[in-house]
Each structure stands twice: as C-alpha cells, then as structure tokens.
Amino acid sequence: KKNKIDDKSDIMKLPVYLLMIFFGKVDAPIDVLNDYLAAEKPVTKTKFIVVDNSEVPLLGKQFKYSDHPDIIYHHFRNRNKAAAINFAVKKLIKEEEALVICIDDDISFNVDYLWKYFQAAVKKGKGFYFGSSFFVNPPKDFDRNLVPYLSGSALGQPDAQFQKMNRLMFLGFSYCFFKSQWKKVDGLDERFSPGSKYDLAAEES
Numbered sequence: 001k002k003n004k005i006d007d008k009s010d011i012m013k014l015p016v017y018l019l020m021i022f023f024g025k026v027d028a029p030i031d032v033l034n035d036y037l038a039a040e041k042p043v044t045k046t047k048f049i050v051v052d053n054s055e056v057p058l059l060g061k062q063f064k065y066s067d068h069p070d071i072i073y074h075h076f077r078n079r080n081k082a083a084a085i086n087f088a089v090k091k092l093i094k095e096e097e098a099l100v101i102c103i104d105d106d107i108s109f110n111v112d113y114l115w116k117y118f119q120a121a122v123k124k125g126k127g128f129y130f131g132s133s134f135f136v137n138p139p140k141d142f143d144r145n146l147v148p149y150l151s152g153s154a155l156g157q158p159d160a161q162f163q164k165m166n167r168l169m170f171l172g173f174s175y176c177f178f179k180s181q182w183k184k185v186d187g188l189d190e191r192f193s194p195g196s197k198y199d200l201a202a203e204e205s
Contacts (some may be wrong), residue, residue: 011122015045015098016114021084022105023053023195030063035109037068042115049092051076051084053195082193089182097179104173108135117176130176133159 018036022029029050036048049072052059057075059065065073072092076084089100101117103109113132120130135158182188190196 008122008125011099011125013045014121015047015093015095016043016118017093017098017100018046018048018109018114019051019085019088019100019102020049020105021051021053021081021088022059023079023081024058026058026062029059029105032103032105032107032109033063033065033071037071039109039111042111043118046070046114047072049074049088051088053077053079053081053084055079079195080190080193081195082188082190083195086187086190089179089187093179095179099176100179100182101176102174106136107173110135113174121176121178126178126180129181132174132176133157133161133163 020029020032033048033050047070050059050065052073052075054075055077059073065071074088074092076087078084078087085102093100099118099121101113103113116132117130120128124130
C-alpha cells in the first residue's frame with residue numbers, strides 16, 4: 001500500500017488541465033488565453049482546454065490556437081455547460097488521471113490559481129474537491145457606480161475574503177477536481193447547467 005509521501009509524489013506528476021467553456025462571444029476567452037500564454041507556468045505539465053459551446057465555431061477566426069500545442073480547442077454544439085465539461089473530461093483528457101481546473105471566461109487568469117490548486121491537491125489528496133478565490137474581468141463599459149449593488153460573485157473574491165466564506169460553497173467559475181472523482185459520480189449532472197432544459201445553474205454542486 002502506498003504511503004502518503006508516495007501518494008503526494010504521484011499527484012505531483014499528474015498532468016494539469018485548465019478547462020474553459022464559452023458561448024457566443026470571443027473577446028473574454030481570448031483575454032483569458034492571452035493571459036495564460038503570457039504567464040510563466042509554475043506547473044510544467046499544463047494544458048488549456050477551450051470548449052466553444054456556441055452554435056457555430058467562433059474562436060478559430062480570431063485566435064490561432066493551432067500555434068500553441070498546450071491549447072486544445074473543440075467546438076461542442078450541444079448548448080449545455082455541464083455536457084460540454086463532461087465531453088471535455090471524457091474525450092479530450094486522454095490520461096486515466098489528471099487534475100482539472102474549471103474556470104469561466106470572465107475571470108482574470110492568474111498563475112496563482114494554478115499553483116494554489118496544485119499545492120492543495122498535493123497536500124490533501126484525491127478525497128477532496130477544491131474551490132478558490134478569483135478575480136473578475138469586468139466589461140470594458142462597466143459602470144463602477146454599480147459596485148455597491150453587486151454580489152461577491154460578480155466582483156471577485158480575494159484570498160482573505162474567500163477564506164471567510166462557507167467552505168462548502170464553491171462557485172462554478174473557479175473549482176477543481178481529479179478526473180477519478182468525476183468518474184466516480186458519472187460526471188456532472190447535465191440537468192443543472194446553463195443551457196440545460198431548465199437553464200439551471202450550479203453544475204459544480
């Protein structure tokens with residue numbers, strides 16, 4: 001039986017996948033991808049999966065993802081975020097085990113995400129599911145006068161504020177899991193997802 005040190009060592013060798021689903025507009029996902037490409041990666045085996053959940057493929061017209069071998073792009077026409085995530089984990093992540101970090105296209109990418117999730121996974125192991133603080137990319141025409149009326153999920157949560165939150169309440173635009181955990185629960189429930197029949201949220205729950 002493996003001891004904890006061996007388990008941590010195994011986790012440190014795992015590939016890490018960032019996974020972003022977007023629909024309809026390409027400006028925000030392109031900003032995230034450019035931030036990712038410009039950053040120095042603290043984890044070497046990192047790839048970025050982008051699933052275009054739009055009616056027709058949009059990203060390829062404005063972003064040459066083929067120039068970047070660590071970016072995997074796929075058009076998934078079925079308008080359902082949970083279904084798109086399930087497809088990506090099942091079909092695009094070829095390894096038996098991997099660490100999957102899900103982010104939305106309106107969140108500012110920062111390598112701190114990558115590093116914090118990776119460190120937490122190594123420390124805690126495969127029995128856990130991870131959430132994190134996050135920063136939001138506001139629209140260019142965002143009216144700052146609206147700030148007092150917006151929820152924390154629309155403004156972002158720095159570390160200190162996030163740590164005061166209920167630890168069980170993770171938000172769907174910044175969370176992380178092992179592929180083996182996804183398999184055990186047969187993937188995300190596609191009834192609870194933007195784009196589903198009932199257009200419900202909280203697929204991460």
